[in-house]
Amino acid sequence: MENRICTFYSNMLSVKSVAVLIALVAVYCNWPQPPLSERLQKWKTSGKYFKFKDFNIFYKDSLGQDHSSDDRVVLILHGFPSSTFDWYKMWDGLTGHFERVIAPDFIGFGLSDKPRDHAYTMFEQADIMEALLAELGVNQVHILAHDMGDTVAQELIARQNAQTKSNKKPKLEILSACLTNGGILPETLEIRLTQKLMMNPWIAPIGMRVTNRLIFRKAFGEVFGERTQPTSDEFEDHWVLIRWNDGNLITYDLIQYLPQRYANRDKWVGALQETKIPLHLIYGPSDPINPPNTFLKRYKMLIPDSGVTELADHISHYPQLEDPENVLKAYVKFMDRLKIN
Secondary structure (H helix, E strand, C coil): CHHHHHHHHHHHHHHHHHHHHHHHHHHHHHCCCCCCCHHHHHHHHCCEEEEECCEEEEEEEEECCCCCCCCCEEEEECCCCCCHHHHCCCHHHHHHHCCEEEEECCCCCCCCCCCCCCCCCHHHHHHHHHHHHHHCCCCEEEEEECCHHHHHHHHHHHHHHHHHHCCCCCCCEEEEEEEECCCCCHHHCCCCHHHHHHHCCCCHHHHHHHCCHHHHHHHHHCCCCCCCCCCHHHHHHHHHHHHHHHHHHHHHHHCCHHHHHHHCHHHHHHHHHHCCCCEEEEECCCCCCCCHHHHHHHHHHHCCCCEEEECCCCCCCCHHHHCHHHHHHHHHHHHHHHHHC
């Protein structure tokens, strides 16, 4: 009997020791919060904040150099797990070609508020985009999106389709949409191991706390091409933006956008099939998440009216960071065709 009691307490002590060790590792990995680099400080000071309910949403709003038309306003929608900063290499190019460029950080991302125990949905992200544009007095936009931002764009297009069917004037008129690598077709997605782990309600609480910049660098680097890896400074900037406001501690909540894609697949894919607005896809074919032999083939079959620009074979999931010059050229070419037509 005494031996059993001793064994019980010994096991309990082992469990507590492991828990304490995990807690100590978590503190070591994530404290203190890393500071913004000089580049990120400039990015932050060049932006503004918008109030949505009780939350502060960061956004950049730049007037461009092309004043030939007042309907060439571009709304940029970023992906998971990053932020509007994904587009920093293209910012000057975009503002050099278009009337106005607006790019918000979704709630839970980048420099925006990151509330805990919050139900993050693509519907709310779309609500925030509509509210921001209404605040800015913008009622017509061209969308340029990536990854999770593609899904928000699909929801916004679905809303416009529904309003058009009801003979209602859309509150926000989407004039065109250009999508880049993302889970537009959930049935072709190749979800990464790290994403699967972060969706597990038992593993995620530990994983979120022990993930550090080295683990992030490995996972993030896997979705870039071998020849287009971010620099050490770029890796650090993206990690710092995730860590901002303890964003690493809400990864499980944020990544629920993946099951939302499956649950709303027919609505969101159907939105692209039904819409009358011009569509274009700029695609990095080395993408391990959206491989060409499954994703691109099916995209062309399901959405035949969409234009497609395939980048060089070595470009992967983040084309705007890996090949910004050719992404800009492809987007400007798409938009110029709309201008002529």
